[in-house]
Amino acid sequence: MGIEGFGRNEQATANEKKRLERTGFATGCNAEMLEALPGTTNIRVLPIQKTVEQGGQFFKEIFKHDIFNEYERSRFIAICPAGMELGECAICEKGEELYNSKEEAAIEVADKLKPRRRFIYNVLCYNGPMDKQGQAPEFGKVYVFEAGPQAHRQIVELDQDAAAGWDDITSIEKGVNLVIKRTGEGLGTKYNVTPHGNGRTNVMDALKEGGVDSTKLKLYDLDAVYTPPSAEKLAEVAAKIKVPSASVTPPVAFAPVTAPAPVAPVAPVAHGGYPGAPVTVSQETVAAPVVSQETVAAPLIPAPPVEK
Numbered sequence: 157m158g159i160e161g162f163g164r165n166e167q168a169t170a171n172e173k174k175r176l177e178r179t180g181f182a183t184g185c186n187a188e189m190l191e192a193l194p195g196t197t198n199i200r201v202l203p204i205q206k207t208v209e210q211g212g213q214f215f216k217e218i219f220k221h222d223i224f225n226e227y228e229r230s231r232f233i234a235i236c237p238a239g240m241e242l243g244e245c246a247i248c249e250k251g252e253e254l255y256n257s258k259e260e261a262a263i264e265v266a267d268k269l270k271p272r273r274r275f276i277y278n279v280l281c282y283n284g285p286m287d288k289q290g291q292a293p294e295f296g297k298v299y300v301f302e303a304g305p306q307a308h309r310q311i312v313e314l315d316q317d318a319a320a321g322w323d324d325i326t327s328i329e330k331g332v333n334l335v336i337k338r339t340g341e342g343l344g345t346k347y348n349v350t351p352h353g354n355g356r357t358n359v360m361d362a363l364k365e366g367g368v369d370s371t372k373l374k375l376y377d378l379d380a381v382y383t384p385p386s387a388e389k390l391a392e393v394a395a396k397i398k399v400p401s402a403s404v405t406p407p408v409a410f411a412p413v414t415a416p417a418p419v420a421p422v423a424p425v426a427h428g429g430y431p432g433a434p435v436t437v438s439q440e441t442v443a444a445p446v447v448s449q450e451t452v453a454a455p456l457i458p459a460p461p462v463e464k
């Protein structure tokens with residue numbers, strides 16, 4: 157009967173998929189992802205591995221579609237091959253078509269089809285808020301942290317701010333832990349990135365203190381974190397995109413002028429459409445003075461069991 161002693165937890169895997177979808181990470185993603193949830197997240201951005209091609213950057217810019225289909229109550233999140241210069245994208249093409257219609261309702265839908273700019277990094281997470289499933293980030297695990305332009309700009313500024321003494325934040329021996337504070341909601345969501353009050357620290361020391369075997373840590377190849385969906389899948393999603401308004405006048409160009417062009421009855425379309433996907437939108441923030449948070453090598457905060 158083959159090899160015994162193996163199995164899998166289908167339910168747990170299905171739950172994980174749902175969890176990933178809820179947290180807004182795309183399908184086709186092969187990494188353990190982390191984002192800054194409301195509250196404070198302490199991370200250390202890790203340098204690149206020399207073996208990994210990436211232009212030597214500790215981050216990678218990605219473009220993601222995040223489309224909520226209200227009719228089907230389904231959400232499609234995937235990286236955009238056009239934005240990533242990997243190929244054509246039927247969703248972007250659909251968006252362009254809708255823009256070109258100059259119809260207000262269509263343009264509104266097109267706006268929501270635009271890929272969003274995001275940035276990913278290899279990080280360690282010292283602590284952070286629990287997600288909806290009651291899971292808190294775990295120290296000693298490499299995550300791919302995903303941030304929007306607002307937090308990204310602050311991270312890069314910090315990394316380049318030699319005058320303030322916080323440059324080279326990704327150094328293993330003397331880099332800087334970051335405190336990412338997320339406040340507000342929806343369009344008012346703000347991210348504030350500050351260096352941790354402990355100053356420069358050695359990640360290896362922190363790992364040792366945390367009882368983590370650093371030789372087991374493996375960084376992700378940021379170029380390979382996301383796989384773009386197939387052209388067929390993109391076309392399928394694009395085909396289902398509808399404009400909620402019924403005010404589109406059918407084009408009657410070159411119609412015979414003798415009789416009034418028959419006005420095609422416009423089928424009523426269910427009210428609704430593509431409400432904005434609930435993903436944060438960048439706002440400006442003013443760098444706040446450094447606020448000390450939990451100590452760097454603090455043991456993991458045990459996540460209390462949460463009933464949902």
Ligand SMILES: [Zn+2]
Nearest residue numbers: 236238245248
């Ligand atoms: Zn696209």
